[in-house]
Amino acid sequence: MFRTALRNVLAHKARLLMTVLAVMLGVAFVSGTLVFTNTISDAFQNSSAKGFDHVDVAVRPRAQEAKGDRVAQRPALSRKLLEQSAKVPGAASAIGVVEGFTALADKHGALVGDGFRTEGGNYWGDKDPRYPLTRGTAPHGPGQVALDAETARRAGYRVGDTVRISVDGPVLTPKVSGIFTTDDGNVAAGGSLTLFDTATAQRLFGKPGTYDEIDVEARPGVTQSALKARLDRALPHGLVETTTGRRLADDQAKAIADSMSGLRQGLLVFAGIALFVGTFIIANTFTMLVAQRTKELALLRAVGASRRQVTRSVLVEAFVVGAVAGVTGLGLGVGIGAGLRSLMGSLDVTVPDGPLVVTPGTVAAALAVGVLVTMLAAWLPGRRAAKIPPVAAMSSVHARATTKSLVLRNTVGALLAAAGVAVVLAATRMSGDSGQAPMGFGAVLLIIGVFVLTPLLSRPLIAAAAPVLRAFGVAGRLAPQNSVRNPRRTAATASALMIGLTLITGMTVMAGSLQTSIDKMAAAAIRADYIVSMANGNELSPDVAKKLAAADGVTAASPLRNAASRIGGRTEFLTGVDGATIGKLTDLPVRTGSFTVARDRVVVDEKTAKSYGWKAGSAFTVAYEDGRRQRLTVAGTYDGNELIRGIMIDNAVLTPHLSDPGDMQVMVKTSGGASPSAKDKLVKALGANPAIKVQDKKDLSQQIAQVFTLILNMVYGLLAMAVIVAVLGVINTLAMSVFERSQEIGMLRAIGLDRTGVKRMVRLESLVISLFGGVLGIGLGVFFGWAAGELVGARMPTYELVVPWARIAVFLLLAGTVGVLAALWPARRAARLNMLSAIKAE
Known part of the structure; x- marks a missing residue:
């Protein structure tokens, strides 16, 4: 049986090539991530250790x-x-x-x-x-x-x-x-x-x-x-x-390792996605290979091979494929790691010198991932083949799935999808970080449920496209029928693309919604034209506020000065402001009382007020940094946000108690509003200081949104790997489908369908499958984007769901392009079949 398995691998080299490529890409991503992060981490640790050579x-x-x-x-x-x-x-x-x-x-x-x-x-x-x-x-x-x-x-x-x-x-x-x-x-x-x-x-x-x-x-x-x-x-x-x-060096090395672990985990998540998508392709490939060899396996059973031996022979093939993919993926991964390091250098990101680090753990992980993923994906097709009785296999009565098995599959899928939706909806009602884990669990359940249901969903969705495809003649009428002929295979192929587009769409919806919400927050809360701060986030000298207040064209300015204090035995930070001008520079909704900051009267954000049980008119005692105490009165409460919140007190009251006053930022309003000339005047008033940033509201919101934009761009780049794997899956499915339908294609050629028509039929079939996966992925992505937004919206009052229709249209176009490109080789192969040889094929 072992020799038979090896012969089968060698006999189906072309068919298994796509599987090897799919696994190889996933392994390359995993090993490349480990090589890259280990190399950078090791270089920084060695560099930091040298920095303590003169410190005992x-x-x-x-x-x-x-x-x-x-x-x-x-x-x-x-x-x-x-x-x-x-x-x-x-x-x-x-x-x-x-x-x-x-x-x-x-x-x-x-x-x-x-x-x-x-x-x-x-x-x-x-x-x-x-x-x-x-x-x-x-x-x-x-x-x-x-x-x-x-x-x-x-x-x-x-x-x-x-x-x-x-x-x-x-x-x-x-x-x-x-x-x-x-x-x-x-x-x-x-x-x-x-x-x-x-x-x-x-x-x-x-x-x-x-x-x-x-x-x-x-x-x-x-x-x-x-x-x-x-x-x-x-x-x-x-x-x-x-x-x-030595302890300092160890602590810094640990800090560096911890900082790199976030990057490593993020990259490995996307590597896992690529492997997850690849798993569908592997399972699909082995299912078709086993289906094509049912008579051969039945003959082995008839001459004495046991069920376990048949399953084992399929797993041996998977082991060989996984080992080859693991070794080649490891080699490619080392190249990816080296390339990422060179890319950092070309982007002007300095990295300490050091060797490329390929640890035994990286080698073991690459081989283990390649072999285990392939064998796990091949186990179910092998087990299914072994359970078919020899006589039934030889007469092909096993070919169609039974009604019972389809009902069971659809029932399980519906239960999983319903449970996933219920958990996600329940998570949206939770507060803070408590809803993140349930939402992630619900998302996984829903994706698995939809995957199980895709054979059922494929028929109505693909049938909806049939009227459009009829415009392409005979090829357009045959393509949707071919797509739903084997719904399980179509589902597995479409699911690979669905997962990638789900994540891309969900992240895009979240990023667009957050950007809009941040813009609204800045516009709603801040009347100031400019925010002035230090480039590194440290405190500004109080002289900066004085220079800005005296600058040409400035009508109002207020520093925001943070200071620690003690209130009721708890440490609380006060925000010192210019009481006379802060009302002209902010526009914060007042909940109770009035927005008055003067002498012993302060305003408090609603969340802080609730934590202390305060309301307008409440009085409390504060102990300043120098230990002196003062009785303050809450003049009013306001709705705070991510930009402005806390206890606001007049700087004239706060500053005398500070040993080293400093401002986190200065808010400035100019007579003509925000403009390049007004900004230039402020920069010149500060002596063109490179340490100080002068930002308008648009600059501020863009700075906050940069994090989301960076993450989104990383997602686009990394998930390109999953899309490539999905392309390989479509190619693989179509190629094997063409092989299975050789006789049918020969008959079509014999009754008058020309080569152009055959090519068009295969391309349209590929297009339909890809668009089916794209529609499912985009639908799930929008749902997950909405759900995650509901979780974020509980902490961001200005949050608003924004569906980027233009980008979604691009994603759908991308799915269609994947289908067209993936069909090039299988369509050409189908058109070049010799009709007489194809008709005689079994």
């Missing part, structure tokens, strides 16, 4: 717990602590580390690197072991800086060039004194690092005489754990905490 123990301030009304504070590390650390027995040296956000502009005035990774720090003395100089000298004084080599290369800076930078104030124009190399992970990820001398860094970052961290290096022969124990005994207990360099 790091001393950091210990956050003080909040007690009573006191707000938690983080103590600073003084010069005295630095000197104590350096004098501990076993310490070779101690370096004081100062860090902060530093925006660096390129030669065109644009911000270099990602806004969240444009960092600044201090260069220790004349020779900092952390940052080896490759050119120039160490920075000295406020007029000099040193740049990392990668940033200097990207921005085109050399030693002696003047650069524009901003920390937390006006634009500075120091000169580049030196270029250094670094293993900093932020730089490796595409950010920038600008270094000042220590005194300048402390002054610019608002930390005069203090440090963010003290890095201690051990003398030869002293272990990191021994040095840590000595530092713990020597330094003030409770004020600082110590961590070994």
